[in-house]
Every structure is written in C-alpha cells, then in structure tokens.
Amino acid sequence: MMGTYRALLARAMGRLASDRVALISSLIAILLLALGASRIAVGMSAVPDDDPSRLAAALRSAGWEIGSRFFDMLLWILTIALGLTFLDRDRTAGTVFGILARPVSRTSVFLTSWAAVALTLAALDWVRSGTLIVGASWLEGRVDPLHLLGVVAGLTGTWLLLTAFFSLSALLRPSYAALTGIAGLYLTAVAFYKHQMLSGAALVAVNGVSSLLPLGLRQSDVVMGALQGTTGDSGPVVEVILYRISWIALLLFVGAFAYSRRDITPRG
Amino acid sequence: MIGAGSDPVVVAEGLGRDYREGFLMRPVSAVDEASFSLAPGMTHGLLGPNGAGKSTTLHLLLGFIRPTRGRATLFGRPPCDKESRRRLGFLPEVFAFDGFTTGRRLLRRFDVLAEHPAEGRESRVEAALEAVGMLDAAARAVKTYSKGMMQRIGLAQAILGDPDLVILDEPMSGMDPATRYSVRELLKARTDRGKTTLLSSHILSDVEALADRVVILDRGRVVADGRLDSLAPSRHGCIIVFRDDRPERFDAFLAGHRLARGSAGQASRDQRIEIVNNAVKQRVLAHLTAENAEIVSVTQREPGLESLFLELTHGRPREAVSPAGDPE
Numbered sequence: 001m002m003g004t005y006r007a008l009l010a011r012a013m014g015r016l017a018s019d020r021v022a023l024i025s026s027l028i029a030i031l032l033l034a035l036g037a038s039r040i041a042v043g044m045s046a047v048p049d050d051d052p053s054r055l056a057a058a059l060r061s062a063g064w065e066i067g068s069r070f071f072d073m074l075l076w077i078l079t080i081a082l083g084l085t086f087l088d089r090d091r092t093a094g095t096v097f098g099i100l101a102r103p104v105s106r107t108s109v110f111l112t113s114w115a116a117v118a119l120t121l122a123a124l125d126w127v128r129s130g131t132l133i134v135g136a137s138w139l140e141g142r143v144d145p146l147h148l149l150g151v152v153a154g155l156t157g158t159w160l161l162l163t164a165f166f167s168l169s170a171l172l173r174p175s176y177a178a179l180t181g182i183a184g185l186y187l188t189a190v191a192f193y194k195h196q197m198l199s200g201a202a203l204v205a206v207n208g209v210s211s212l213l214p215l216g217l218r219q220s221d222v223v224m225g226a227l228q229g230t231t232g233d234s235g236p237v238v239e240v241i242l243y244r245i246s247w248i249a250l251l252l253f254v255g256a257f258a259y260s261r262r263d264i265t266p267r268g
Numbered sequence: 269m270i271g272a273g274s275d276p277v278v279v280a281e282g283l284g285r286d287y288r289e290g291f292l293m294r295p296v297s298a299v300d301e302a303s304f305s306l307a308p309g310m311t312h313g314l315l316g317p318n319g320a321g322k323s324t325t326l327h328l329l330l331g332f333i334r335p336t337r338g339r340a341t342l343f344g345r346p347p348c349d350k351e352s353r354r355r356l357g358f359l360p361e362v363f364a365f366d367g368f369t370t371g372r373r374l375l376r377r378f379d380v381l382a383e384h385p386a387e388g389r390e391s392r393v394e395a396a397l398e399a400v401g402m403l404d405a406a407a408r409a410v411k412t413y414s415k416g417m418m419q420r421i422g423l424a425q426a427i428l429g430d431p432d433l434v435i436l437d438e439p440m441s442g443m444d445p446a447t448r449y450s451v452r453e454l455l456k457a458r459t460d461r462g463k464t465t466l467l468s469s470h471i472l473s474d475v476e477a478l479a480d481r482v483v484i485l486d487r488g489r490v491v492a493d494g495r496l497d498s499l500a501p502s503r504h505g506c507i508i509v510f511r512d513d514r515p516e517r518f519d520a521f522l523a524g525h526r527l528a529r530g531s532a533g534q535a536s537r538d539q540r541i542e543i544v545n546n547a548v549k550q551r552v553l554a555h556l557t558a559e560n561a562e563i564v565s566v567t568q569r570e571p572g573l574e575s576l577f578l579e580l581t582h583g584r585p586r587e588a589v590s591p592a593g594d595p596e
Contacts, residue, residue, distance in 0.1 A: 003380050003383075003386075003591060004380065004381060004383070007377050007380040007381055008381070010377070011377060011535060014366055014368050014369060015366055017368065017369070018366075018367065018368040088474075093364050094362045094363040094364040095363075095364050095365060095366055097332070097358070097360040097362075098360065098363060098365070098422070098425055099381060100330075100332060100359065100361075101330055101353065101357075101358035101360075101435075102353055102356075102378065102381040102383075103350040103351075103352075103353035103354045103381075103382065103383050104381050105350075108563075117532055156362060197535065211503050261277075263332065263333040263334065264332050264333070265324075265327050265332055265333055266360075266361075266362040
C-alpha cells in the first residue's frame, strides 16, 4: 500500500520536474525574488544598523509586502495553472491509463498528484519564506513562532487555492473548471469587499453564496500581521490555519470522490 | 483463487454505453447490448471498423468508464476490483509513458504498482525487457524512444509478471515486421502457458495468426463471436469469369461439383462461377480450358478473416485480380 503511494508520488514529482510550466515559473519566481530582494535592501538601508530588532522588523515588513506584490501573483497563477491541468494532462497524454489498469485506486492517483503539486508549491514558497525567516531570525537572535505560523497560514492559503482548482478539474472538464474557479474567485472578492460594493438584495445574495465558499481574503490581514510581526496574538492565525486545513480536507474528499466516479478516456 | 479452471476470464452481459452528443445532448450508443465471454487459456481477437465501439468496450471492461446498461466482470469480479487488476496487464491504444524516466525504471515502477513482491522484481523486469527486445535500450530515457520502441516498452509493462489476462489495444501498429513476428511468438507462448490474451487490432493478419476466437463489433453491436476456424474457413476461394458461345454446355459439369454459373454483368456475355474450394478451382479451370472456353479472369477472394470482417461490417471485399491464365 505504502509502496504504491510512494511510487505514485515519485512519478508525479517526476512529471512536475519535467513540466516546462513548473520549471519556467520556478525560474521566474527566483528572478522576481532577486528583484524583490534589491527593493528590500533599499528599504532596509534607511534603518539604523545598530538595532537588530528594528532591522528584523524592517526586513519582515518590507519583505512580505514586496513579496506579496512580486511573488504571490506568480505563485497564484502557477497554482491555478497546475491545479487545472495537472490531472487532465495525465489523461490527454495517455500516461494515466497504464496506471489505472493496475490495482491502484483512483483516489491514490488523485491524492498523490495533489501532494506532488502541493509539495512543489511549498518548496517554491519556501524560497521566499525561508529566506525571510532565516534573515529575520538571524537578526533577532531567535525564531519567532508567530512568523512561522504566518508562513504556514500563507502556505495553507496557496494549498487551498490549489485544492479548489484541483477538485474542480476532477469534477469538470478543464474549460468548465477554469470558468467555475474564476467565478468562485470573483465571488470571494465580492464577498470580501461586499460592504463597499453592494447593498440590499445583492448583499443578501452574496452573503448566501459566499457562506458556501472558502474565503481566503477575509483572513489576509491576520496572516500578514503574523508575517510582518505587527501582532503578538497567535490565536487568530491558528484559527486561520485550521479553517483552511478544514476546507482543504473537504475539497480533497470531494475531488477524490469525483475523480473516482468519472469517466477517464483518451477522448474525455 | 478466483476465476480458476474453465470459468470465463472476461464476461460482458448486455453491455451498453451511451454518450450525449450535440447541443440537445441526444444519447448515442457507442456500445449496445454487447454480450460475450472470453475463455481462459486462449487468444481472443476483438475486431471492428473505426467507430465500431472496440475501444469503448475495452474501457468498459477495464472500468475506465461506467456502463449505461449491462455489466462486465474480470475473473468474476467488477473491473475496478483490485483482485482482478492484480491479474491483468493492459496496453492502451493511445498511450504514453513518462518521458523523464528510463525504460528499466518505468518497468520497476509498474511492478510496484502491480503489487508484485519486491523479491524477484529485477528478474521480472529483465525478463520483460528481454521478451520485447529492449534490454539494450533499457537504460535510455523513455522520451528518446522511437514509436516502435514505445510500443515494445508498453508491451513489456503489459506482460510484466506474466499476468493471467493481457488486454492489448493495437499492440503492433508501430512495429517493424521482425518485431511483429517476435511479438506474435511471445503471445503464442503465453497462450501455450495457459494465459489469456484479448487482442484488439486492425491488422487482421495478426489476429488471424494469433486468435483462437474472435468477437467482431459493428456499430456498437456484436455481429460475430466464435472460434476463428468455425467462422472463417468457408471464406477462401475465387471467382472465375469465362466467355463462351454456349455456356450451358458446362452446366452438368458444374452441377457435378455443386457449382452454378451466373451472368457476370447485365451487358456482358461473360459467365461467372464462384468457387470455395481451391482444389475444385483447378479442376474447373482445367475443364474450361480443355473445352476451349475463354478464361477472362480469376479473382482470388481475400482469405478467411478479412473477407468475413468485411462482409459482417458492411465493407466491400478487396479483390485481388490475377490475369487470365495465371490463376495462382
């Protein structure tokens, strides 16, 4: 059983390693990180270098703010692209049929494919997060647990986005999955800014629909506070992590169920 | 042990699958009421023209898609059952393997996925590579393989561990004649060991050389199912067209051989005789020549399976016409 999961995970990781989209995105991400690093260095140069804690605070503040501008958009695009296409390309390339004819459950194919993409995104995210955690910890002389919790919360946000699109791609054709996912993202944004955008019946309707959606944006202030060190309370961050993990688990269950029930043929 | 003895390895009972087509999503049957069973220890051919429902039938048997009607079993169990999958090897028609890995690593991975014991893995992998003549290329990345090599490594993963049932969808389409011959021998040896093979192919000569039984599909329905030697033998033969001023003088001779003549065409004086048996053909030709009838043509009918296939699937037999006087 574990041998099967290991073999499937190794295969999915191998697919990603040879995936041009993932490779090119990784290179762009590293390039963006280098660009961001120069901006961070400029921002930190204004801080007196005799106060390590202020330097660490400046690094976290500038690092995560600039990082979110440069890096997050790319990570989101990569997450959505891989989430929508990774499973389906296994079918259209014809690589999945030899696997499915073996005593291998579709759930294991789904979960290991998801895990491979999730680990890749985590590794990519860690290039940025790791740099900032190590840099800030070195300056402060300690590891701030809240900083780590913030990184975990940010990663669960990425994984939640991935899981939503991954499960949609297991449930629907890629084009429908893309449209549904983008509509979901739009609704999430409307739900987040609803009080500024809507009133009356529209507000009630969005409240109803958005109660069924994982609302990542609503917690972004909490996560950013933990990452930048502007809050000292870990409770809300842990709540965010648990909320996102619950949604990931639910969406994985739905996606695995849909993938195990659907037709999988070369024609689709 | 499931499916032991003479129990059918594969059973399809009233198997049907509809797809929705067009804006109004009208149901169209890809396979309809397909019923057949595959006995163990034989090679079975699955034939049909393009769009006949062969691939859909295979996908139903493998559990890749769900039937709209009827049911299929492998070794007496549902197609998705792990026990039945452990005894199965499959080579899809449209397939690819992860190009980043080598042929040998690919087979190792499939051996793990087939839940074969770790002990003996290397020997199983090497045996499969040797069987398809891929030992020399086993260390190369799969993405560097030619189409024929891909086909061979695909076959190697299908026969890995010598499974009780192997389902092959167009296994020899990209192979050169020498490789095709060796694969035929490989599949024959499997049958000799009591293993079952289901072979779906457009290359009728391969099916004719390998299959003990055939199932022929046309427009989603089974139009023939039986032993090849009971379905196809009477399809050998030829058509002799001759010209003579008094053709009726041959009627008695022809009746003696249970033959009859007919007009070769409305505007033609030519007479046509359909002959099944090649020995009779020689006697008829000798008689016509001796009686100074003019032999216009001798048309050899396509042998056995092809003729049967074309007749049952509403195709027109391709006729190999040989010049008069050179019947062979």
